[in-house]
Amino acid sequence: xxxxxxxxxxxxxxxxxxxxxxxxxxxxxxxxxxxxxxxxxxxxxxxxxxxxxxxxxxxxxxxxxxxxxxxxxxxxxxxxxxxxxxxxxxxxxxxxxxxxxxxxxxxxxxxxxxxxxxxxxxxxxxxxxxxxxxxxxxxxxxxxxxxxxxxxxxxxxxxxxxxxxxxxxxxxxxxxxxxxxxxxxxxxxxxxxxxxxxxxxxxxxxxxxxxxxxxxxxxxxxxxxxxxxxxxxxx
Amino acid sequence: xxxxxxxxxxxxxxxxxxxxxxxxxxxxxxxxxxxxxxxxxxxxxxxxxxxxxxxxxxxxxxxxxxxxxxxxxxxxxxxxxxxxxxxxxxxxxxxxxxxxxxxxxxxxxxxxxxxxxxxxxxxxxxxxxxxxxxxxxxxxxxxxxxxxxxxxxxxxxxxxxxxxxxxxxxxxxxxxxxxxxxxxxxxxxxxxxxxxxxxxxxxxxxxxxxxxxxxxxxxxxxxxxxxxxxxxxxxxxxxxxxxxxxxxxxxxxxxxxxxxxxxxxxxxxxxxxxxxxxxxxxxxxxxxxxxxxxxxxxxxxxxxxxxxxxxxxxxxxxxxxxxxxxxxxxxxxxxxxxxxxxxxxxxxxxxxxxxxxxxxxxxxxxxxxxxxxxxxxxxxxxxxxxxxxxxxxxxxxxxxxxxxxxxxxxxxxxxxxxxxxxxxxxxxxxxxxxxxxxxxxxxxxxxxxxxxxxxxxxxxxxxxxxxxxxxxxxxxxxxxxx
Amino acid sequence: xxxxxxxxxxxxxxxxxxxxxxxxxxxxxxxxxxxxxxxxxxxxxxxxxxxxxxxxxxxxxxxxxxxxxxxxxxxxxxxxxxxxxxxxxxxxxxxxxxxxxxxxxxxxxxxxxxxxxxxxxxxxx
Numbered sequence: 001x002x003x004x005x006x007x008x009x010x011x012x013x014x015x016x017x018x019x020x021x022x023x024x025x026x027x028x029x030x031x032x033x034x035x036x037x038x039x040x041x042x043x044x045x046x047x048x049x050x051x052x053x054x055x056x057x058x059x060x061x062x063x064x065x066x067x068x069x070x071x072x073x074x075x076x077x078x079x080x081x082x083x084x085x086x087x088x089x090x091x092x093x094x095x096x097x098x099x100x101x102x103x104x105x106x107x108x109x110x111x112x113x114x115x116x117x118x119x120x121x122x123x124x125x126x127x128x129x130x131x132x133x134x135x136x137x138x139x140x141x142x143x144x145x146x147x148x149x150x151x152x153x154x155x156x157x158x159x160x161x162x163x164x165x166x167x168x169x170x171x172x173x174x175x176x177x178x179x180x181x182x183x184x185x186x187x188x189x190x191x192x193x194x195x196x197x198x199x200x201x202x203x204x205x206x207x208x209x210x211x212x213x214x215x216x217x218x219x220x221x222x223x224x225x226x227x228x229x230x231x232x233x234x235x
Numbered sequence: 236x237x238x239x240x241x242x243x244x245x246x247x248x249x250x251x252x253x254x255x256x257x258x259x260x261x262x263x264x265x266x267x268x269x270x271x272x273x274x275x276x277x278x279x280x281x282x283x284x285x286x287x288x289x290x291x292x293x294x295x296x297x298x299x300x301x302x303x304x305x306x307x308x309x310x311x312x313x314x315x316x317x318x319x320x321x322x323x324x325x326x327x328x329x330x331x332x333x334x335x336x337x338x339x340x341x342x343x344x345x346x347x348x349x350x351x352x353x354x355x356x357x358x359x360x361x362x363x364x365x366x367x368x369x370x371x372x373x374x375x376x377x378x379x380x381x382x383x384x385x386x387x388x389x390x391x392x393x394x395x396x397x398x399x400x401x402x403x404x405x406x407x408x409x410x411x412x413x414x415x416x417x418x419x420x421x422x423x424x425x426x427x428x429x430x431x432x433x434x435x436x437x438x439x440x441x442x443x444x445x446x447x448x449x450x451x452x453x454x455x456x457x458x459x460x461x462x463x464x465x466x467x468x469x470x471x472x473x474x475x476x477x478x479x480x481x482x483x484x485x486x487x488x489x490x491x492x493x494x495x496x497x498x499x500x501x502x503x504x505x506x507x508x509x510x511x512x513x514x515x516x517x518x519x520x521x522x523x524x525x526x527x528x529x530x531x532x533x534x535x536x537x538x539x540x541x542x543x544x545x546x547x548x549x550x551x552x553x554x555x556x557x558x559x560x561x562x563x564x565x566x567x568x569x570x571x572x573x574x575x576x577x578x579x580x581x582x583x584x585x586x587x588x589x590x591x592x593x594x595x596x597x598x599x600x601x602x603x604x605x606x607x608x609x610x611x612x613x614x615x616x617x618x619x620x621x622x623x624x625x626x627x628x629x630x631x632x633x634x635x636x637x638x639x640x641x642x643x644x645x646x647x648x649x650x651x652x653x654x655x656x657x658x659x660x661x662x663x664x665x666x667x668x669x670x671x672x673x674x675x676x677x678x679x680x681x682x683x684x685x686x687x688x689x690x691x692x693x694x695x696x697x698x699x700x701x702x703x704x705x706x707x708x709x710x711x712x713x714x715x716x717x
Numbered sequence: 718x719x720x721x722x723x724x725x726x727x728x729x730x731x732x733x734x735x736x737x738x739x740x741x742x743x744x745x746x747x748x749x750x751x752x753x754x755x756x757x758x759x760x761x762x763x764x765x766x767x768x769x770x771x772x773x774x775x776x777x778x779x780x781x782x783x784x785x786x787x788x789x790x791x792x793x794x795x796x797x798x799x800x801x802x803x804x805x806x807x808x809x810x811x812x813x814x815x816x817x818x819x820x821x822x823x824x825x826x827x828x829x830x831x832x833x834x835x836x837x838x839x840x841x842x
Contacts, residue, residue, distance in 0.1 A: 362803055366810070369814070372814075373817065385829050388825040388828065389825065389839045390840075392753070392837070393837075395814065395817065399814050400760065400763075402811075403760065403763045403764055407770075410767060413775070414771070414774050419799075466839070
């Protein structure tokens with residue numbers, strides 16, 4: 001057989017090149033897997049006990065790296081703003097197909113349970129794995145269930161805007177109060193005894209900030225989902 | 236006065252806009268203007284204190300995040316707040332003729348852009364830099380696609396795709412850094428980076444170069460720039476070329492000087508920058524769309540700044556800082572003038588310059604173009620001269636030739652544009668510029684001439700900034716490294 | 718019989734190989750596919766592979782989760798909490814950017830009817 005005509009050389013050389021790239025990358029990565037370096041996380045674990053919070057990941061997210069969390073809230077805020085700008089229109093279009101009777105009944109039963117679970121995950125975020133982001137997304141998934149199963153359901157725009165504004169403004173204000181009282185932005189100015197570790201009210205501002213983050217994430221994800229479903233459809 | 240207010244106040248403004256819009260139609264606009272003027276005052280106040288210090292956020296470094304204020308970062312902060320204040324001043328009168336729909340969102344995005352650019356410049360923690368990188372990026376994508384016309388949406392899509400790919404590579408680099416070094420603080424990483432094995436150092440450097448290279452607009456990763464500039468409106472292009480790309484340049488070279496203080500890859504980067512400038516100027520010759528032409532010119536100038544920074548010596552950095560100042564002001568003038576012109580004519584073709592009938596705008600644009608060319612007595616000349624001197628001092632004559640040839644090619648199309656502006660053809664009716672906008676233009680042009688005539692006023696300050704940027708050891712001592 | 722699979726190095730090797738394969742699958746999709754939604758999915762795959770690599774390489778299987786309570790007070794055998802915190806932020810940011818991109822694509826399709834990225838040339842040179 002004519003080798004040049006039957007085997008496509010560009011594809012083969014592409015495969016060879018990418019195979020070489022993968023092998024080089026894997027070689028580099030597999031040679032460098034240090035497993036006993038003293039990372040910053042170990043130091044932060046030792047400092048965690050001073051804050052009196054049981055879940056060390058929550059302390060790192062909210063307190064030690066609280067500025068990154070503030071930035072991430074800003075990203076989510078700007079993304080939902082942009083989505084509302086793009087997809088908002090005055091002619092709403094609802095889903096065309098009527099959903100099944102079983103889905104309608106079951107979703108009405110499931111939604112309070114999902115909401116309760118989301119709020120539980122949000123509030124107990126500093127005692128067990130969970131927190132604001134996770135709880136907010138669970139609440140948004142409950143709203144999505146209702147949006148899919150009922151044609152006329154719509155979360156009122158003013159409610160979402162009110163929740164979002166309240167949560168965002170109070171987050172930055174708590175940070176600024178920390179700046180005034182303790183001279184560091186987002187300092188922990190409420191009492192955080194280590195003796196209270198494991199109780200619901202412990203850790204100072206950390207559970208409060210996580211609940212605020214949860215409200216904000218939940219309302220923004222609900223607005224994103226609602227905008228994507230109920231956009232005008234004059235294609 | 237804490238420097239956290241640079242970030243906290245725009246965020247508070249952004250979150251509180253539903254409350255502010257209850258105060259009438261102009262409540263949001265005037266609050267934004269007042270806040271930017273306060274931030275400008277804060278920046279000037281911080282610049283006048285001479286020592287560099289560290290601002291702690293919630294826990295002391297090297298375990299936590301902190302802001303480092305030294306003369307280099309405060310130089311950029313002052314430029315950004317000053318330019319954004321003038322932009323808001325221009326926009327407050329421009330909105331009477333051509334308001335953007337749903338204007339509160341425009342102001343929120345503008346202030347988020349300011350906050351994230353300042354955060355990029357001040358921060359000393361690599362993951363915090365990534366978060367601000369994303370905030371700046373996402374504000375820029377929405378600003379680019381704001382008008383919702385097909386070309387604006389296409390520009391926003393292209394910008395978003397390249398930005399998302401860039402952030403994937405950046406997260407990869409940050410993950411590898413944390414796995415191998417164990418900390419996210421720039422000082423700790425800079426002290427431990429030398430001791431890493433050679434192959435992982437090269438991998439992390441390549442990933443950081445690709446990740447930042449998309450945003451710093453070097454060849455071949457700058458294919459998206461001209462389409463994005465052409466699709467967005469000219470008002471937003473001023474923000475892109477004057478503010479965002481300078482913040483990304485500063486962060487890239489700040490990280491480079493800290494991680495590789497002995498300049499191992501600097502020769503490669505210098506050649507990359509020179510090639511980018513040559514390619515950008517050659518392709519820019521045959522453009523007929525004005526926004527696209529100025530986008531190619533912007534690519535060339537940014538490549539020159541990149542080359543000067545990559546020299547990694549004091550003269551080069553001082554030259555680069557001069558060019559940053561001159562280029563930001565000049566491009567601001569040009570793109571704001573294009574916005575005023577576009578209000579009358581619907582498309583920005585190069586022929587519309589022949590019909591421009593406003594002697595004020597012609598004079599202002601001529602001043603900006605002379606500065607970009609590098610004609611003596613204007614600010615651009617000082618920067619280009621210092622850059623060429625730093626190349627000659629190091630003996631890199633090939634780079635010198637490439638930069639000189641690129642500048643000659645650039646001057647060809649600038650002289651062509653000036654010829655069009657002053658041609659004796661049929662003119663449209665007189666273009667009226669509002670008096671507030673005239674003040675903005677005159678102030679910016681005056682700065683260009685002032686720095687061109689008297690560069691010694693700021694050259695000491697810039698020399699100190701260059702020394703601070705190069706000094707990795709004192710940076711890590713200040714942050715209490717390992 | 719499969720006891721050797723419990724060792725640290727073997728687990729980390731498997732995680733590295735798996736996530737790199739996923740990364741290159743995503744990169745292949747990004748470079749060769751033309752439909753805009755497929756490009757977004759490829760970017761999401763690339764991001765997920767990096768997160769998998771990161772968590773897999775910083776996780777020590779002999780240690781326990783970093784949650785203190787009455788019985789677990791000794792912090793020396795707990796896992797590192799910083800990668801978890803970093804990944805929470807990175808996942809949310811990646812999702813926000815992609816949601817925004819999808820909305821741009823929807824609006825563009827509504828106005829012009831094109832989804833092929835090679836046909837998006839509103840701006841002719």
